[in-house]
Amino acid sequence: MLAFARETHLSETTFVQSASAGGATYRNRIWTTGRELDFAGHPSLGVAVAEALRRGERSARYVQQTRAGLQPVEVEVAADGRSAHAEMLQEPATFADAPDRAAIVQAVGLDGADLHGALSPQVVSTGLAHLIVPLADEAALERAVPRSGAAIARLLGDAPVTVYLAVVGDGGECAARSFFVPQDAVVEDPATGSAVGPLCAYLHRHAGLDAISVAQGVQIGRPSRLKARIDGDRVRVGGDVVVLITGALTL
Secondary structure, eight states: OHHHHHHHTOSOEEEEEOOOSTTOSEEEEEEOSSOEESOOHHHHHHHHHHHHHHHTOSEEEEEEEETTEEEEEEEEEOTTSSEEEEEEEOOOOEEEOOOOHHHHHHHTTOOGGGBOSSOOOEEEESSSEEEEEEBSOHHHHHHOOOOOHHHHHHHHTTSOSOEEEEEEOGGGEEEEEEEEEEESEEEEESOOHHHHHHHHHHHHHHHOOSEEEEEEOGGGTOOEEEEEEEETTEEEEEEEEEOOOOOOOOO
């Protein structure tokens, strides 16, 4: 699976297997070009849509098994059969301390004044840990330039997967950028569903927001939008999925 993921050279490559946990519809194994992840957002939504299309189901509810646990996913396939909307319940949120603020701004090419005045950086997980970094404004978001893969890797250590920079606007409208280091070099992710969940949980705890809408990928010409809302003790994250290509692989 790792070798195949390196061949695709995508942010994540998923492999769908028979479930080994009671109550699960299928097992979803998610790989970067360097390792297997416990959980990820976009691969979860995409796999659910692919499974619905494979089964010929227009409306479906599945429970996927990942290394993080079991996550319910709901799918509504459009009439064209090549697009769909999917939503999933991520894991209950956990919160941990963030690295030093000075180390954060240095690693992403900003300064202390670019951080949000009232919201402090924090490591948050709803299945996969991310370093949530609220910024003062969109100008700071635009200026962010990671210094090096080594600097970002040192900042993240062994726990968070991405540095998730976010600007929080009125009514839960957010703009974000996501940086990670799969193999020494920094990669900017156009959409990070597993970080939108932690951002929603963070803003629920610290800013009283129950729902957010996140624009991401604008700076790299691959705009996306994900929405999240608090649902009991979890966060529900959703977005649209489009089929780009289908095919068969013979090994």
